[in-house]
Amino acid sequence: MDDDSFRIGIVIVAAGRGERAGAPEDGPKQYRPIGGRPVIAHTLERFLTWHRSGPIVVVIHPDDEALYAAATVNLPQAARVIITFGGETRQRSVYEGLRALSGTDATHVMIHDAARPFVEHDLLDRVAEGFMAGHDGLLPAIPISDTLKRGGSDGLVHETVPRAGLYAAQTPQSFLLSEIRTAHEKAAALRREDFTDDASIAEWAGLPVHLVEGSVDNIKLTVKRDIDMADERLTASTLPDVRTGNGYDVHQLEPGDGVTLCGIFIPHDQKLSGHSDADVALHALTDALLATCGAGDIGDHFPPSDMQWKGAASKIFLEHAAKIVREHGGTIMNADVSLIAEAPKVGPHRQAMREKLSEILGISLDRCSVKATTNEKIGFVGRREGIAAIATATVVFRGD
Structure with a gap:
Protein backbone atom coordinates (compact mmCIF):
# COMPACT_ATOMS: atom_id res chain seq x y z
CA MET A 1 0.00 0.00 0.00
CA ASP A 2 1.37 3.46 -0.87
CA ASP A 3 0.70 6.91 0.59
CA ASP A 4 -1.93 7.73 -2.02
CA SER A 5 -4.07 4.65 -1.43
CA PHE A 6 -5.29 5.57 2.04
CA ARG A 7 -6.18 8.62 4.12
CA ILE A 8 -6.01 8.55 7.89
CA GLY A 9 -8.85 10.19 9.76
CA ILE A 10 -8.71 10.91 13.48
CA VAL A 11 -11.35 10.45 16.17
CA ILE A 12 -10.48 12.09 19.49
CA VAL A 13 -12.76 11.00 22.32
CA ALA A 14 -13.43 13.88 24.73
CA ALA A 15 -16.95 13.33 26.05
CA GLY A 16 -16.08 11.84 29.44
CA ARG A 17 -16.68 13.45 32.80
CA GLY A 18 -13.36 12.43 34.41
CA GLU A 19 -14.85 11.60 37.83
CA ARG A 20 -11.52 10.34 39.20
CA ALA A 21 -9.58 13.48 38.26
CA GLY A 22 -10.72 15.74 41.09
CA ALA A 23 -13.67 17.67 42.41
CA PRO A 24 -16.65 18.12 40.04
CA GLU A 25 -16.28 21.88 40.19
CA ASP A 26 -12.83 21.52 38.57
CA GLY A 27 -14.56 20.41 35.38
CA PRO A 28 -13.80 17.50 33.02
CA LYS A 29 -10.13 16.57 32.97
CA GLN A 30 -9.73 17.19 29.25
CA TYR A 31 -10.31 20.91 29.88
CA ARG A 32 -8.01 21.22 32.90
CA PRO A 33 -4.90 23.37 32.32
CA ILE A 34 -1.46 21.83 31.96
CA GLY A 35 1.46 23.99 30.92
CA GLY A 36 -0.87 26.97 30.64
CA ARG A 37 -3.29 25.36 28.16
CA PRO A 38 -6.16 22.84 28.41
CA VAL A 39 -5.27 19.16 28.04
CA ILE A 40 -7.39 18.82 24.89
CA ALA A 41 -5.54 21.71 23.22
CA HIS A 42 -2.23 19.86 23.65
CA THR A 43 -3.75 16.62 22.30
CA LEU A 44 -5.37 18.27 19.30
CA GLU A 45 -2.19 20.11 18.43
CA ARG A 46 -0.30 16.81 18.16
CA PHE A 47 -2.67 15.66 15.42
CA LEU A 48 -3.19 19.00 13.70
CA THR A 49 0.57 19.31 13.21
CA TRP A 50 1.11 15.69 12.07
CA HIS A 51 1.87 15.65 8.35
CA ARG A 52 -0.29 12.58 7.61
CA SER A 53 -3.35 13.80 9.49
CA GLY A 54 -6.58 13.71 7.49
CA PRO A 55 -10.01 14.82 8.71
CA ILE A 56 -10.27 15.13 12.48
CA VAL A 57 -13.40 14.51 14.54
CA VAL A 58 -13.60 15.49 18.20
CA VAL A 59 -16.37 13.86 20.23
CA ILE A 60 -17.48 16.10 23.09
CA HIS A 61 -20.21 16.07 25.71
CA PRO A 62 -23.29 18.14 24.76
CA ASP A 63 -22.72 20.30 27.86
CA ASP A 64 -19.14 21.14 26.89
CA GLU A 65 -19.54 23.27 23.77
CA ALA A 66 -18.45 26.47 25.52
CA LEU A 67 -15.56 24.68 27.25
CA TYR A 68 -14.33 23.27 23.94
CA ALA A 69 -14.62 26.62 22.18
CA ALA A 70 -12.62 28.35 24.92
CA ALA A 71 -9.99 25.58 24.95
CA THR A 72 -9.31 25.80 21.21
CA VAL A 73 -9.80 29.52 20.52
CA ASN A 74 -6.06 30.12 19.98
CA LEU A 75 -5.30 26.77 18.37
CA PRO A 76 -4.11 27.07 14.75
CA GLN A 77 -6.22 25.06 12.26
CA ALA A 78 -8.88 24.34 14.90
CA ALA A 79 -11.54 25.46 12.40
CA ARG A 80 -11.00 22.31 10.33
CA VAL A 81 -11.98 20.02 13.20
CA ILE A 82 -15.40 18.35 13.00
CA ILE A 83 -17.34 18.43 16.28
CA THR A 84 -19.90 15.80 17.23
CA PHE A 85 -21.58 14.78 20.48
CA GLY A 86 -20.88 11.59 22.39
CA GLY A 87 -23.06 9.16 24.27
CA GLU A 88 -23.29 7.82 27.81
CA THR A 89 -20.30 5.50 27.40
CA ARG A 90 -16.93 5.79 25.72
CA GLN A 91 -17.95 3.00 23.37
CA ARG A 92 -21.01 4.95 22.24
CA SER A 93 -18.95 8.13 21.87
CA VAL A 94 -16.46 6.35 19.62
CA TYR A 95 -19.32 5.06 17.49
CA GLU A 96 -20.65 8.60 17.05
CA GLY A 97 -17.17 9.74 16.07
CA LEU A 98 -16.85 6.97 13.50
CA ARG A 99 -20.21 7.91 12.02
CA ALA A 100 -19.10 11.53 11.66
CA LEU A 101 -15.81 10.48 10.09
CA SER A 102 -17.58 8.21 7.59
CA GLY A 103 -18.85 11.30 5.82
CA THR A 104 -15.28 12.30 4.89
CA ASP A 105 -12.65 10.86 2.54
CA ALA A 106 -10.93 8.93 5.34
CA THR A 107 -10.21 5.26 4.64
CA HIS A 108 -8.51 4.49 7.96
CA VAL A 109 -8.97 5.85 11.45
CA MET A 110 -6.95 6.49 14.57
CA ILE A 111 -9.08 6.52 17.74
CA HIS A 112 -7.38 8.47 20.51
CA ASP A 113 -8.20 9.55 24.05
CA ALA A 114 -8.22 13.33 24.58
CA ALA A 115 -6.59 12.67 27.96
CA ARG A 116 -3.37 11.43 26.29
CA PRO A 117 -1.73 14.78 25.42
CA PHE A 118 1.82 13.47 25.04
CA VAL A 119 1.31 11.24 21.99
CA GLU A 120 4.34 11.64 19.73
CA HIS A 121 4.55 11.99 15.97
CA ASP A 122 7.00 9.06 15.96
CA LEU A 123 4.27 6.82 17.37
CA LEU A 124 1.75 8.06 14.82
CA ASP A 125 4.29 7.39 12.07
CA ARG A 126 4.73 3.80 13.30
CA VAL A 127 0.98 3.27 13.07
CA ALA A 128 0.90 4.74 9.56
CA GLU A 129 3.73 2.41 8.55
CA GLY A 130 1.64 -0.48 9.85
CA PHE A 131 -1.19 0.54 7.53
CA MET A 132 1.27 0.76 4.64
CA ALA A 133 2.44 -2.77 5.48
CA GLY A 134 -1.12 -3.97 4.92
CA HIS A 135 -2.37 -4.26 8.51
CA ASP A 136 -5.96 -3.11 9.08
CA GLY A 137 -5.88 -3.20 12.88
CA LEU A 138 -3.05 -1.72 14.97
CA LEU A 139 -2.65 -1.38 18.72
CA PRO A 140 0.13 0.73 20.29
CA ALA A 141 1.28 -1.11 23.39
CA ILE A 142 4.21 -1.41 25.77
CA PRO A 143 5.33 -4.66 27.44
CA ILE A 144 4.38 -5.04 31.10
CA SER A 145 7.50 -4.61 33.21
CA ASP A 146 6.02 -4.92 36.70
CA THR A 147 5.44 -8.25 38.38
CA LEU A 148 1.70 -8.98 38.37
CA LYS A 149 -0.21 -10.47 41.28
CA ARG A 150 -3.75 -11.78 41.41
CA GLY A 151 -5.47 -10.98 44.68
CA GLY A 152 -8.65 -12.25 46.25
CA SER A 153 -11.53 -10.69 48.16
CA ASP A 154 -9.73 -11.72 51.34
CA GLY A 155 -6.95 -9.20 50.57
CA LEU A 156 -4.35 -11.92 50.06
CA VAL A 157 -2.16 -12.63 47.05
CA HIS A 158 -3.48 -15.78 45.39
CA GLU A 159 -0.97 -16.13 42.58
CA THR A 160 1.77 -14.46 40.55
CA VAL A 161 0.64 -13.90 36.97
CA PRO A 162 3.30 -14.59 34.32
CA ARG A 163 3.95 -11.35 32.47
CA ALA A 164 5.43 -12.91 29.34
CA GLY A 165 3.39 -11.75 26.36
CA LEU A 166 1.43 -9.17 28.37
CA TYR A 167 1.14 -5.59 27.15
CA ALA A 168 -0.43 -2.35 28.33
CA ALA A 169 -2.69 -0.97 25.62
CA GLN A 170 -2.51 2.66 24.53
CA THR A 171 -4.17 4.85 21.93
CA PRO A 172 -4.49 5.73 19.10
CA GLN A 173 -5.99 2.32 18.34
CA SER A 174 -6.17 2.28 14.57
CA PHE A 175 -8.21 0.41 11.98
CA LEU A 176 -9.66 0.27 8.53
CA LEU A 177 -12.56 2.67 9.00
CA SER A 178 -15.27 0.54 7.40
CA GLU A 179 -14.31 -2.54 9.43
CA ILE A 180 -14.21 -0.92 12.87
CA ARG A 181 -17.44 0.97 12.22
CA THR A 182 -19.17 -2.28 11.25
CA ALA A 183 -17.83 -3.93 14.42
CA HIS A 184 -19.20 -1.06 16.53
CA GLU A 185 -22.56 -1.29 14.76
CA LYS A 186 -22.80 -5.02 15.54
CA ALA A 187 -21.92 -4.41 19.19
CA ALA A 188 -24.53 -1.66 19.44
CA ALA A 189 -27.19 -3.85 17.82
CA LEU A 190 -26.51 -6.57 20.37
CA ARG A 191 -26.44 -4.00 23.22
CA ARG A 192 -22.91 -5.00 24.07
CA GLU A 193 -21.53 -2.16 26.17
CA ASP A 194 -18.88 -4.11 28.10
CA PHE A 195 -15.86 -3.56 25.85
CA THR A 196 -13.03 -1.65 27.49
CA ASP A 197 -11.41 -0.40 24.29
CA ASP A 198 -11.75 -0.51 20.53
CA ALA A 199 -9.19 -3.29 20.10
CA SER A 200 -11.39 -5.57 22.23
CA ILE A 201 -14.36 -4.84 19.92
CA ALA A 202 -12.17 -5.65 16.92
CA GLU A 203 -11.05 -8.92 18.55
CA TRP A 204 -14.67 -9.83 19.30
CA ALA A 205 -15.59 -9.12 15.67
CA GLY A 206 -12.79 -11.36 14.42
CA LEU A 207 -10.57 -8.57 13.12
CA PRO A 208 -6.82 -9.14 13.45
CA VAL A 209 -5.07 -6.53 15.60
CA HIS A 210 -1.31 -6.15 15.28
CA LEU A 211 0.90 -4.75 18.01
CA VAL A 212 2.84 -1.54 17.41
CA GLU A 213 5.56 -0.27 19.71
CA GLY A 214 3.96 2.27 22.05
CA SER A 215 5.60 5.00 24.09
CA VAL A 216 6.17 5.32 27.82
CA ASP A 217 5.47 9.05 27.47
CA ASN A 218 2.03 8.42 25.96
CA ILE A 219 0.37 8.33 29.37
CA LYS A 220 -3.33 8.74 30.04
CA LEU A 221 -4.27 11.42 32.57
CA THR A 222 -6.71 9.65 34.88
CA VAL A 223 -6.46 11.05 38.41
CA LYS A 224 -5.67 14.51 39.72
CA ARG A 225 -2.06 13.59 40.43
CA ASP A 226 -1.61 12.69 36.75
CA ILE A 227 -2.77 16.17 35.77
CA ASP A 228 -0.52 17.82 38.35
CA MET A 229 2.49 15.84 37.10
CA ALA A 230 1.68 16.70 33.48
CA ASP A 231 1.49 20.37 34.41
CA GLU A 232 4.86 20.17 36.18
CA ARG A 233 6.40 18.43 33.19
CA LEU A 234 5.19 21.03 30.69
CA THR A 235 5.93 23.98 32.92
CA ALA A 236 9.47 22.80 33.53
CA SER A 237 10.09 22.33 29.79
CA THR A 238 8.60 25.64 28.71
CA LEU A 239 10.83 28.67 28.32
CA PRO A 240 9.49 31.55 30.42
Whole structure:
Protein backbone atom coordinates (compact mmCIF):
# COMPACT_ATOMS: atom_id res chain seq x y z
CA MET A 1 0.00 0.00 0.00
CA ASP A 2 1.37 3.46 -0.87
CA ASP A 3 0.70 6.91 0.59
CA ASP A 4 -1.93 7.73 -2.02
CA SER A 5 -4.07 4.65 -1.43
CA PHE A 6 -5.29 5.57 2.04
CA ARG A 7 -6.18 8.62 4.12
CA ILE A 8 -6.01 8.55 7.89
CA GLY A 9 -8.85 10.19 9.76
CA ILE A 10 -8.71 10.91 13.48
CA VAL A 11 -11.35 10.45 16.17
CA ILE A 12 -10.48 12.09 19.49
CA VAL A 13 -12.76 11.00 22.32
CA ALA A 14 -13.43 13.88 24.73
CA ALA A 15 -16.95 13.33 26.05
CA GLY A 16 -16.08 11.84 29.44
CA ARG A 17 -16.68 13.45 32.80
CA GLY A 18 -13.36 12.43 34.41
CA GLU A 19 -14.85 11.60 37.83
CA ARG A 20 -11.52 10.34 39.20
CA ALA A 21 -9.58 13.48 38.26
CA GLY A 22 -10.72 15.74 41.09
CA ALA A 23 -13.67 17.67 42.41
CA PRO A 24 -16.65 18.12 40.04
CA GLU A 25 -16.28 21.88 40.19
CA ASP A 26 -12.83 21.52 38.57
CA GLY A 27 -14.56 20.41 35.38
CA PRO A 28 -13.80 17.50 33.02
CA LYS A 29 -10.13 16.57 32.97
CA GLN A 30 -9.73 17.19 29.25
CA TYR A 31 -10.31 20.91 29.88
CA ARG A 32 -8.01 21.22 32.90
CA PRO A 33 -4.90 23.37 32.32
CA ILE A 34 -1.46 21.83 31.96
CA GLY A 35 1.46 23.99 30.92
CA GLY A 36 -0.87 26.97 30.64
CA ARG A 37 -3.29 25.36 28.16
CA PRO A 38 -6.16 22.84 28.41
CA VAL A 39 -5.27 19.16 28.04
CA ILE A 40 -7.39 18.82 24.89
CA ALA A 41 -5.54 21.71 23.22
CA HIS A 42 -2.23 19.86 23.65
CA THR A 43 -3.75 16.62 22.30
CA LEU A 44 -5.37 18.27 19.30
CA GLU A 45 -2.19 20.11 18.43
CA ARG A 46 -0.30 16.81 18.16
CA PHE A 47 -2.67 15.66 15.42
CA LEU A 48 -3.19 19.00 13.70
CA THR A 49 0.57 19.31 13.21
CA TRP A 50 1.11 15.69 12.07
CA HIS A 51 1.87 15.65 8.35
CA ARG A 52 -0.29 12.58 7.61
CA SER A 53 -3.35 13.80 9.49
CA GLY A 54 -6.58 13.71 7.49
CA PRO A 55 -10.01 14.82 8.71
CA ILE A 56 -10.27 15.13 12.48
CA VAL A 57 -13.40 14.51 14.54
CA VAL A 58 -13.60 15.49 18.20
CA VAL A 59 -16.37 13.86 20.23
CA ILE A 60 -17.48 16.10 23.09
CA HIS A 61 -20.21 16.07 25.71
CA PRO A 62 -23.29 18.14 24.76
CA ASP A 63 -22.72 20.30 27.86
CA ASP A 64 -19.14 21.14 26.89
CA GLU A 65 -19.54 23.27 23.77
CA ALA A 66 -18.45 26.47 25.52
CA LEU A 67 -15.56 24.68 27.25
CA TYR A 68 -14.33 23.27 23.94
CA ALA A 69 -14.62 26.62 22.18
CA ALA A 70 -12.62 28.35 24.92
CA ALA A 71 -9.99 25.58 24.95
CA THR A 72 -9.31 25.80 21.21
CA VAL A 73 -9.80 29.52 20.52
CA ASN A 74 -6.06 30.12 19.98
CA LEU A 75 -5.30 26.77 18.37
CA PRO A 76 -4.11 27.07 14.75
CA GLN A 77 -6.22 25.06 12.26
CA ALA A 78 -8.88 24.34 14.90
CA ALA A 79 -11.54 25.46 12.40
CA ARG A 80 -11.00 22.31 10.33
CA VAL A 81 -11.98 20.02 13.20
CA ILE A 82 -15.40 18.35 13.00
CA ILE A 83 -17.34 18.43 16.28
CA THR A 84 -19.90 15.80 17.23
CA PHE A 85 -21.58 14.78 20.48
CA GLY A 86 -20.88 11.59 22.39
CA GLY A 87 -23.06 9.16 24.27
CA GLU A 88 -23.29 7.82 27.81
CA THR A 89 -20.30 5.50 27.40
CA ARG A 90 -16.93 5.79 25.72
CA GLN A 91 -17.95 3.00 23.37
CA ARG A 92 -21.01 4.95 22.24
CA SER A 93 -18.95 8.13 21.87
CA VAL A 94 -16.46 6.35 19.62
CA TYR A 95 -19.32 5.06 17.49
CA GLU A 96 -20.65 8.60 17.05
CA GLY A 97 -17.17 9.74 16.07
CA LEU A 98 -16.85 6.97 13.50
CA ARG A 99 -20.21 7.91 12.02
CA ALA A 100 -19.10 11.53 11.66
CA LEU A 101 -15.81 10.48 10.09
CA SER A 102 -17.58 8.21 7.59
CA GLY A 103 -18.85 11.30 5.82
CA THR A 104 -15.28 12.30 4.89
CA ASP A 105 -12.65 10.86 2.54
CA ALA A 106 -10.93 8.93 5.34
CA THR A 107 -10.21 5.26 4.64
CA HIS A 108 -8.51 4.49 7.96
CA VAL A 109 -8.97 5.85 11.45
CA MET A 110 -6.95 6.49 14.57
CA ILE A 111 -9.08 6.52 17.74
CA HIS A 112 -7.38 8.47 20.51
CA ASP A 113 -8.20 9.55 24.05
CA ALA A 114 -8.22 13.33 24.58
CA ALA A 115 -6.59 12.67 27.96
CA ARG A 116 -3.37 11.43 26.29
CA PRO A 117 -1.73 14.78 25.42
CA PHE A 118 1.82 13.47 25.04
CA VAL A 119 1.31 11.24 21.99
CA GLU A 120 4.34 11.64 19.73
CA HIS A 121 4.55 11.99 15.97
CA ASP A 122 7.00 9.06 15.96
CA LEU A 123 4.27 6.82 17.37
CA LEU A 124 1.75 8.06 14.82
CA ASP A 125 4.29 7.39 12.07
CA ARG A 126 4.73 3.80 13.30
CA VAL A 127 0.98 3.27 13.07
CA ALA A 128 0.90 4.74 9.56
CA GLU A 129 3.73 2.41 8.55
CA GLY A 130 1.64 -0.48 9.85
CA PHE A 131 -1.19 0.54 7.53
CA MET A 132 1.27 0.76 4.64
CA ALA A 133 2.44 -2.77 5.48
CA GLY A 134 -1.12 -3.97 4.92
CA HIS A 135 -2.37 -4.26 8.51
CA ASP A 136 -5.96 -3.11 9.08
CA GLY A 137 -5.88 -3.20 12.88
CA LEU A 138 -3.05 -1.72 14.97
CA LEU A 139 -2.65 -1.38 18.72
CA PRO A 140 0.13 0.73 20.29
CA ALA A 141 1.28 -1.11 23.39
CA ILE A 142 4.21 -1.41 25.77
CA PRO A 143 5.33 -4.66 27.44
CA ILE A 144 4.38 -5.04 31.10
CA SER A 145 7.50 -4.61 33.21
CA ASP A 146 6.02 -4.92 36.70
CA THR A 147 5.44 -8.25 38.38
CA LEU A 148 1.70 -8.98 38.37
CA LYS A 149 -0.21 -10.47 41.28
CA ARG A 150 -3.75 -11.78 41.41
CA GLY A 151 -5.47 -10.98 44.68
CA GLY A 152 -8.65 -12.25 46.25
CA SER A 153 -11.53 -10.69 48.16
CA ASP A 154 -9.73 -11.72 51.34
CA GLY A 155 -6.95 -9.20 50.57
CA LEU A 156 -4.35 -11.92 50.06
CA VAL A 157 -2.16 -12.63 47.05
CA HIS A 158 -3.48 -15.78 45.39
CA GLU A 159 -0.97 -16.13 42.58
CA THR A 160 1.77 -14.46 40.55
CA VAL A 161 0.64 -13.90 36.97
CA PRO A 162 3.30 -14.59 34.32
CA ARG A 163 3.95 -11.35 32.47
CA ALA A 164 5.43 -12.91 29.34
CA GLY A 165 3.39 -11.75 26.36
CA LEU A 166 1.43 -9.17 28.37
CA TYR A 167 1.14 -5.59 27.15
CA ALA A 168 -0.43 -2.35 28.33
CA ALA A 169 -2.69 -0.97 25.62
CA GLN A 170 -2.51 2.66 24.53
CA THR A 171 -4.17 4.85 21.93
CA PRO A 172 -4.49 5.73 19.10
CA GLN A 173 -5.99 2.32 18.34
CA SER A 174 -6.17 2.28 14.57
CA PHE A 175 -8.21 0.41 11.98
CA LEU A 176 -9.66 0.27 8.53
CA LEU A 177 -12.56 2.67 9.00
CA SER A 178 -15.27 0.54 7.40
CA GLU A 179 -14.31 -2.54 9.43
CA ILE A 180 -14.21 -0.92 12.87
CA ARG A 181 -17.44 0.97 12.22
CA THR A 182 -19.17 -2.28 11.25
CA ALA A 183 -17.83 -3.93 14.42
CA HIS A 184 -19.20 -1.06 16.53
CA GLU A 185 -22.56 -1.29 14.76
CA LYS A 186 -22.80 -5.02 15.54
CA ALA A 187 -21.92 -4.41 19.19
CA ALA A 188 -24.53 -1.66 19.44
CA ALA A 189 -27.19 -3.85 17.82
CA LEU A 190 -26.51 -6.57 20.37
CA ARG A 191 -26.44 -4.00 23.22
CA ARG A 192 -22.91 -5.00 24.07
CA GLU A 193 -21.53 -2.16 26.17
CA ASP A 194 -18.88 -4.11 28.10
CA PHE A 195 -15.86 -3.56 25.85
CA THR A 196 -13.03 -1.65 27.49
CA ASP A 197 -11.41 -0.40 24.29
CA ASP A 198 -11.75 -0.51 20.53
CA ALA A 199 -9.19 -3.29 20.10
CA SER A 200 -11.39 -5.57 22.23
CA ILE A 201 -14.36 -4.84 19.92
CA ALA A 202 -12.17 -5.65 16.92
CA GLU A 203 -11.05 -8.92 18.55
CA TRP A 204 -14.67 -9.83 19.30
CA ALA A 205 -15.59 -9.12 15.67
CA GLY A 206 -12.79 -11.36 14.42
CA LEU A 207 -10.57 -8.57 13.12
CA PRO A 208 -6.82 -9.14 13.45
CA VAL A 209 -5.07 -6.53 15.60
CA HIS A 210 -1.31 -6.15 15.28
CA LEU A 211 0.90 -4.75 18.01
CA VAL A 212 2.84 -1.54 17.41
CA GLU A 213 5.56 -0.27 19.71
CA GLY A 214 3.96 2.27 22.05
CA SER A 215 5.60 5.00 24.09
CA VAL A 216 6.17 5.32 27.82
CA ASP A 217 5.47 9.05 27.47
CA ASN A 218 2.03 8.42 25.96
CA ILE A 219 0.37 8.33 29.37
CA LYS A 220 -3.33 8.74 30.04
CA LEU A 221 -4.27 11.42 32.57
CA THR A 222 -6.71 9.65 34.88
CA VAL A 223 -6.46 11.05 38.41
CA LYS A 224 -5.67 14.51 39.72
CA ARG A 225 -2.06 13.59 40.43
CA ASP A 226 -1.61 12.69 36.75
CA ILE A 227 -2.77 16.17 35.77
CA ASP A 228 -0.52 17.82 38.35
CA MET A 229 2.49 15.84 37.10
CA ALA A 230 1.68 16.70 33.48
CA ASP A 231 1.49 20.37 34.41
CA GLU A 232 4.86 20.17 36.18
CA ARG A 233 6.40 18.43 33.19
CA LEU A 234 5.19 21.03 30.69
CA THR A 235 5.93 23.98 32.92
CA ALA A 236 9.47 22.80 33.53
CA SER A 237 10.09 22.33 29.79
CA THR A 238 8.60 25.64 28.71
CA LEU A 239 10.83 28.67 28.32
CA PRO A 240 9.49 31.55 30.42
CA ASP A 241 8.06 34.47 28.46
CA VAL A 242 10.27 37.22 29.85
CA ARG A 243 10.13 40.57 28.08
CA THR A 244 12.12 43.75 28.58
CA GLY A 245 10.93 47.21 27.54
CA ASN A 246 12.89 50.46 27.34
CA GLY A 247 11.69 54.03 27.56
CA TYR A 248 13.31 57.44 27.13
CA ASP A 249 11.98 60.92 27.86
CA VAL A 250 13.32 64.44 28.16
CA HIS A 251 11.76 67.71 29.28
CA GLN A 252 13.04 71.24 29.15
CA LEU A 253 13.84 73.17 32.31
CA GLU A 254 12.52 76.69 32.89
CA PRO A 255 12.40 79.04 35.86
CA GLY A 256 10.24 77.68 38.66
CA ASP A 257 10.10 76.34 42.20
CA GLY A 258 10.86 72.62 41.80
CA VAL A 259 10.66 69.44 39.74
CA THR A 260 8.68 66.21 40.12
CA LEU A 261 10.73 63.06 39.53
CA CYS A 262 9.43 59.52 40.14
CA GLY A 263 6.37 61.11 41.72
CA ILE A 264 8.42 63.01 44.32
CA PHE A 265 8.50 66.83 44.34
CA ILE A 266 11.99 68.28 44.84
CA PRO A 267 12.31 72.02 45.57
CA HIS A 268 14.56 73.70 42.98
CA ASP A 269 15.01 77.04 41.23
CA GLN A 270 13.71 75.51 37.99
CA LYS A 271 10.76 73.40 36.89
CA LEU A 272 10.17 71.00 34.03
CA SER A 273 8.05 72.18 31.12
CA GLY A 274 5.39 69.82 29.84
CA HIS A 275 1.70 69.24 29.20
CA SER A 276 1.33 67.17 32.39
CA ASP A 277 3.54 67.50 35.46
CA ALA A 278 6.46 66.64 33.14
CA ASP A 279 7.76 63.80 35.31
CA VAL A 280 10.37 62.47 32.87
CA ALA A 281 11.06 59.41 35.02
CA LEU A 282 7.47 58.17 35.12
CA HIS A 283 6.99 59.00 31.43
CA ALA A 284 10.00 56.90 30.45
CA LEU A 285 8.89 54.03 32.69
CA THR A 286 5.36 54.20 31.24
CA ASP A 287 6.80 53.73 27.75
CA ALA A 288 8.99 50.87 28.98
CA LEU A 289 5.99 48.99 30.38
CA LEU A 290 3.86 49.57 27.29
CA ALA A 291 6.71 48.22 25.16
CA THR A 292 6.58 44.80 26.85
CA CYS A 293 3.18 44.05 25.33
CA GLY A 294 3.36 46.12 22.13
CA ALA A 295 0.84 48.67 23.40
CA GLY A 296 2.30 51.77 21.78
CA ASP A 297 3.66 54.67 23.79
CA ILE A 298 2.45 57.27 26.26
CA GLY A 299 1.40 59.66 23.50
CA ASP A 300 -1.00 57.07 22.07
CA HIS A 301 -2.85 56.77 25.37
CA PHE A 302 -2.50 60.34 26.68
CA PRO A 303 -2.07 62.69 23.70
CA PRO A 304 -0.78 66.19 24.57
CA SER A 305 -3.60 67.60 22.43
CA ASP A 306 -6.14 66.33 24.99
CA MET A 307 -6.61 69.13 27.52
CA GLN A 308 -7.87 66.78 30.24
CA TRP A 309 -4.25 65.74 30.83
CA LYS A 310 -2.92 69.30 31.24
CA GLY A 311 -1.05 69.41 34.55
CA ALA A 312 -2.04 65.80 35.34
CA ALA A 313 0.05 63.74 37.76
CA SER A 314 2.13 61.26 35.78
CA LYS A 315 1.23 58.60 38.32
CA ILE A 316 -2.00 58.23 36.31
CA PHE A 317 -0.04 57.31 33.20
CA LEU A 318 2.12 54.72 34.94
CA GLU A 319 -0.86 53.10 36.68
CA HIS A 320 -2.60 52.84 33.29
CA ALA A 321 0.42 51.16 31.70
CA ALA A 322 0.69 48.69 34.59
CA LYS A 323 -3.00 47.85 34.19
CA ILE A 324 -2.53 47.15 30.47
CA VAL A 325 0.42 44.87 31.19
CA ARG A 326 -1.61 42.87 33.71
CA GLU A 327 -4.58 42.62 31.35
CA HIS A 328 -2.19 41.03 28.84
CA GLY A 329 -1.20 38.42 31.43
CA GLY A 330 2.02 40.09 32.54
CA THR A 331 3.62 40.25 35.97
CA ILE A 332 5.93 43.21 36.52
CA MET A 333 9.21 41.90 37.89
CA ASN A 334 11.49 44.92 37.91
CA ALA A 335 11.52 48.66 37.21
CA ASP A 336 14.78 50.58 36.74
CA VAL A 337 15.03 54.33 36.16
CA SER A 338 18.18 56.32 35.37
CA LEU A 339 17.92 60.10 35.68
CA ILE A 340 20.36 62.33 33.82
CA ALA A 341 20.55 65.82 35.36
CA GLU A 342 23.07 68.33 36.66
CA ALA A 343 20.62 69.46 39.34
CA PRO A 344 18.79 69.00 41.61
CA LYS A 345 20.56 66.28 43.58
CA VAL A 346 18.60 63.02 43.37
CA GLY A 347 20.51 61.04 46.00
CA PRO A 348 18.69 62.44 49.08
CA HIS A 349 15.35 61.53 47.47
CA ARG A 350 16.21 58.15 45.95
CA GLN A 351 14.59 56.06 48.68
CA ALA A 352 11.35 58.05 48.52
CA MET A 353 11.34 57.63 44.74
CA ARG A 354 11.79 53.85 45.00
CA GLU A 355 8.98 53.66 47.54
CA LYS A 356 6.72 55.64 45.21
CA LEU A 357 7.45 53.28 42.30
CA SER A 358 6.76 50.32 44.57
CA GLU A 359 3.43 51.83 45.58
CA ILE A 360 2.29 52.70 42.04
CA LEU A 361 3.33 49.40 40.44
CA GLY A 362 2.33 47.14 43.33
CA ILE A 363 5.70 45.39 43.47
CA SER A 364 8.23 45.01 46.27
CA LEU A 365 10.77 47.72 46.99
CA ASP A 366 13.71 45.52 46.04
CA ARG A 367 12.31 45.37 42.50
CA CYS A 368 12.43 49.16 42.10
CA SER A 369 15.69 50.91 41.21
CA VAL A 370 16.41 54.63 40.79
CA LYS A 371 19.82 55.91 39.75
CA ALA A 372 21.11 59.33 38.76
CA THR A 373 24.09 60.74 36.94
CA THR A 374 25.20 64.07 35.51
CA ASN A 375 26.15 64.71 31.90
CA GLU A 376 29.55 66.13 32.89
CA LYS A 377 28.34 69.61 31.85
CA ILE A 378 28.08 68.47 28.25
CA GLY A 379 25.08 69.17 26.02
CA PHE A 380 21.64 70.44 26.97
CA VAL A 381 21.70 68.49 30.25
CA GLY A 382 25.15 69.86 31.08
CA ARG A 383 23.91 73.38 30.43
CA ARG A 384 20.94 72.74 32.78
CA GLU A 385 18.48 73.19 29.93
CA GLY A 386 16.65 69.91 30.58
CA ILE A 387 16.47 66.57 32.39
CA ALA A 388 16.42 63.17 30.67
CA ALA A 389 15.39 59.74 31.91
CA ILE A 390 16.00 56.20 30.68
CA ALA A 391 13.82 53.40 32.06
CA THR A 392 13.83 49.63 31.75
CA ALA A 393 10.97 47.32 32.77
CA THR A 394 11.06 43.53 33.01
CA VAL A 395 7.78 41.63 32.75
CA VAL A 396 7.00 37.91 32.79
CA PHE A 397 3.94 36.87 30.79
CA ARG A 398 2.02 33.68 31.43
CA GLY A 399 1.30 31.25 28.63
CA ASP A 400 -2.02 31.14 26.76
